Amino acid sequence: MPVEEFVAGWISGAVGLVLGHPFDTVKLLGFFKGMSFPVASIAVVNSVLFGVYSNALLLLTATSHQERRAQPPSYMHIFLAGCTGGFLQAYFLAPFDLIKVRLQNQTEPRAQPGSPRPRYQGPMHCAASIFQEEGPRGLFRGAWALTLRDTPTLGIYFITYEGLCHQYTPEGQNPSSATVLVAGGFAGIASWVTATPLDVIKSRMQMDGLRGKVYRGVLDCMVSSVRQEGVGVFLRGLTINSARAFPVNAVTFLSYEYLLRWWG
Numbered sequence: 001m002p003v004e005e006f007v008a009g010w011i012s013g014a015v016g017l018v019l020g021h022p023f024d025t026v027k028l029l030g031f032f033k034g035m036s037f038p039v040a041s042i043a044v045v046n047s048v049l050f051g052v053y054s055n056a057l058l059l060l061t062a063t064s065h066q067e068r069r070a071q072p073p074s075y076m077h078i079f080l081a082g083c084t085g086g087f088l089q090a091y092f093l094a095p096f097d098l099i100k101v102r103l104q105n106q107t108e109p110r111a112q113p114g115s116p117r118p119r120y121q122g123p124m125h126c127a128a129s130i131f132q133e134e135g136p137r138g139l140f141r142g143a144w145a146l147t148l149r150d151t152p153t154l155g156i157y158f159i160t161y162e163g164l165c166h167q168y169t170p171e172g173q174n175p176s177s178a179t180v181l182v183a184g185g186f187a188g189i190a191s192w193v194t195a196t197p198l199d200v201i202k203s204r205m206q207m208d209g210l211r212g213k214v215y216r217g218v219l220d221c222m223v224s225s226v227r228q229e230g231v232g233v234f235l236r237g238l239t240i241n242s243a244r245a246f247p248v249n250a251v252t253f254l255s256y257e258y259l260l261r262w263w264g
């Protein structure tokens with residue numbers, strides 16, 4: 001099994017994160033300031049995503065990353081490989097994403113002199129508290145909604161990227177840096193636009209029980225959210241998700257492509 005895609009995914013995920021960090025910091029009210037937790041989590045998750053995607057394509061089409069420019073895989077194969085990567089990465093992402101959402105939703109975002117101590121003091125404390133209070137399975141709360149969010153949308157992610165590269169690159173050649181940046185950016189936007197409705201539901205499931213609300217499942221959460229807030233609830237966060245998605249995924253794909261070309 002080729003491993004360079006896992007390594008390239010690891011590094012490119014970390015590079016993308018550096019660009020996305022200001023957006024995440026805004027979303028997290030300044031609580032989530034350190035870089036080590038997000039770098040570690042995104043690098044692992046991106047490594048699984050790109051590594052599984054590329055190896056799934058290898059299984060489906062018997063072509064390596066280098067051979068795919070001359071013999072492009074079909075869009076159906078790209079979609080299936082992207083969905084496989086999205087499905088598997090969701091289980092690696094689930095605990096990290098849960099911690100992020102729990103910290104993001106704290107009503108006391110930061111410890112201040114004289115103010116009540118926040119429930120979670122930081123990512124490691126949050127993980128340990130969830131483990132103690134909700135058990136090991138608690139760390140996977142919302143994982144099903146996350147899987148539903150990521151499986152199809154990562155298929156869309158890779159189809160958009162490969163489709164745009166194919167469109168703007170002469171046959172048999174590698175896409176230029178500008179093409180990779182634009183295709184990567186739009187792939188990020190396309191995936192986040194389609195992911196946002198389930199992203200809203202996933203975050204609510206991850207907070208389930210903590211604010212008095214208890215959902216009976218993903219469908220119940222959808223129905224009760226729409227009843228109380230209207231269908232517009234599914235668009236929450238769309239603007240910031242899309243604004244963050246372009247630069248993050250442009251540099252993620254650029255560094256991924258360059259690392260793989262550099263390794264031959």
Ligand SMILES: CN(C)C(=N)NCCC[C@H](N)C(=O)O
Pocket residue numbers: 013016042046149150153154157188191192195245248249
């Ligand atoms: C849930 N969706 C839409 C995605 N995971 N899309 C792929 C983008 C991954 C990238 N690390 C990012 O955070 O934008």
